[in-house]
Amino acid sequence: xxxxxxxxxxxxxxxxxxxxxxxxxxxxxxxxxxxxxxxxxxxxxxxxxxxxxxxxxxxxxxxxxxxxxxxxxxxxxxxxxxxxxxxxxxxxxxxxxxxxxxxxxxxxxxxxxxxxxxxxxxxxxxxxxxxxxxxxxxxxxxxxxxxxxxxxxxxxxxxxxxxxxxxxxxxxxxxxxxxxxxxx
Numbered sequence: 001x002x003x004x005x006x007x008x009x010x011x012x013x014x015x016x017x018x019x020x021x022x023x024x025x026x027x028x029x030x031x032x033x034x035x036x037x038x039x040x041x042x043x044x045x046x047x048x049x050x051x052x053x054x055x056x057x058x059x060x061x062x063x064x065x066x067x068x069x070x071x072x073x074x075x076x077x078x079x080x081x082x083x084x085x086x087x088x089x090x091x092x093x094x095x096x097x098x099x100x101x102x103x104x105x106x107x108x109x110x111x112x113x114x115x116x117x118x119x120x121x122x123x124x125x126x127x128x129x130x131x132x133x134x135x136x137x138x139x140x141x142x143x144x145x146x147x148x149x150x151x152x153x154x155x156x157x158x159x160x161x162x163x164x165x166x167x168x169x170x171x172x173x174x175x176x177x178x179x180x181x182x183x184x
Contacts, residue, residue, distance in 0.1 A: 025056065026053075026056060026057060027053040027054070027056050027057030027060035027062070027063055028053075028060075028062070029053070030049045030050065030052050030053025030056065030063070031049075031050065031053055031060070031062050031063050031066060033046075033049040033053075034046040034047070034049035034050040034053065034063075034066060035066070037049055038070075043070070046070065047067075047070060050063050050066050050067050050070065051067070054067070059089055061086040061087075061089040061090050061093050061096065062086075064082045064083070064085045064086035064089070064096070065082065065083065065086045065093070065095055065096040065099060067079075067082045068080070068081075068082030068083040068086065068096065068099060068100075068103075069099055072099070072102075072103055072106075076103060076106075076107055079099075079103055080100065080103060083096045083097075083099055083100040083103065084100070087100070091119075092123055094120065094123060094124065097116050097119060097120055098116075098120060098130075100116050101113045101116035101117050101120065101133065101137075102133075104116065105133070105136070105137055105140070108140070108144065110137045110138075110140050110141035110144070110145060111141060113133075113137045114134060114137045114138065114141065117130055117133055117134040117137060118134070121134065126165075128162055128165045128166060128169060131158050131161050131162045131165070132158070132159075132162045132169060132170055132172065134154075134158050135154075135155050135158030135159045135161075135162060135172075135175070136155075136175075138151050138152075138154040138155035138158060139151075139152075139155035139159075139175065139179060142155060149183070152179060152182065152183055153183070155175075155179055156176065156179050156180065156183065159172055159175050159176045159179065160176065163176060
């Protein structure tokens with residue numbers, strides 16, 4: 001209860017200072033405010049802050065990404081729309097593209113996740129997380145959807161890349177062993 005009162009007091013002070021100084025808070029202010037609210041368990045207030053930020057600055061890719069992340073659990077289609085809107089503004093925005101890939105993976109849309117991860121790897125080829133994630137998506141697509149050796153081979157090759165980068169990363173060696181058994 002005290003945190004909520006302090007937050008409301010803080011917002012009131014900032015808005016009052018803005019009114020007196022004739023300063024209008026920008027999208028970044030509302031993004032920071034929304035992030036603060038999320039960290040303090042005030043998700044409804046965070047949503048309001050993000051939406052207000054988009055009213056002030058409609059093309060703010062960071063706000064669009066944060067709204068996508070906010071909606072990822074309760075409304076995946078709305079989350080996808082926000083991530084795609086952020087990427088329309090900046091196709092190289094890594095956080096939004098990664099969030100979109102994770103959303104597709106979670107929804108078992110492995111081909112779409114792979115598509116996003118291919119782009120991410122073109123931007124950051126040495127990123128171990130992206131290499132691992134694409135390996136997982138190829139493995140999942142092989143196991144649950146296609147049963148093609150092409151997907152299996154891609155999964156193995158990306159797991160090998162990850163293993164070369166860091167032999168102790170996640171469950172890379174276990175995944176490689178299982179996939180090689182299937183392949184063999």
